[in-house]
Amino acid sequence: MTQQELVAWLREWGVRVTPQRLAIAEAVLNSTDHPSVQQIYERVRDHFPSMTLATIYSTLGVLEKSGLIQELPFAKQSRYESNLEPHVNLVCVECGNVVDTELGQEAVLRLKSLISQESNFDVAWQRVDFHGWCRRCAANRAPEASPA
Amino acid sequence: MTQQELVAWLREWGVRVTPQRLAIAEAVLNSTDHPSVQQIYERVRDHFPSMTLATIYSTLGVLEKSGLIQELPFAKQSRYESNLEPHVNLVCVECGNVVDTELGQEAVLRLKSLISQESNFDVAWQRVDFHGWCRRCAANRAPEASPA
């Protein structure tokens, strides 16, 4: 999504376009690591040293209502997702990293169709998280039962 | 799961079995509505008027580490799940209710196999939430564009 498209999208929703909002939106949209509010704050601070967390929370709420991003609540804090297509997230229980995977995208899409058609539930969106150990953390853990 | 099995399970994990812990565990295990900490508190208070939230938080942590329940973080507060089998949760964005559905269980299971086998990610568990409107809330909303 170009900045021009982003501006048009926001105007479409009757939302005022400010430099802060553009910076926050782009920080999320141009990321794949599902940043937390703190991470967004750090990434935007260079250009807007006076920006506070309140503005970020406010803007993220606006962006979510406009259908640009999705909040992903976790136990400690929320993260923010820019990939709204049905897909699978891999969540490492060790390092906390969250990455999208292309594996199973079709399956999630079919699952969404199934739920939409076969249930009395009006589906808006979905979140599919697989929790476990990423390759790096799996390697550091349990050194294959090596003898002493 | 009988209370006897529950006690055995906890002992297996080297966890002390107290009346409070049994009450909290059963409040979650015998429920299907994914209760919040507050709801568990209210359900247990009759039998343990002096119990505090700190005990509930502590116990829920123990139960999760023992593999009996799973925390489901939401934006406002966490809920707790006793159905650890791969399945789909339906989350109403209006009333906040969360229910399990049997629809798509097979699909989630296959999806788990796919991720486990085709990725470098060591899967432990999964959470599949579909967000939208439950039948009741869908009915109250948008009265089918009826003319005035």
Next chain:
DNA sequence: TTTACTGCAAAGGGTTTGCATGAGG
């Protein structure tokens, strides 16, 4: 010019922690 956003500070609320007492094994 009007309306709504930003920045700041304070409050809110779910969750965690420290410690003395009490109960489990």
Next chain:
DNA sequence: CCTCATGCAAACCCTTTGCAGTAAA
């Protein structure tokens, strides 16, 4: 008996709110 759980209170921290000044349209 010794260790760990409970209950109580205070602390924590993420998030929200209220308000005065300021920028978007």
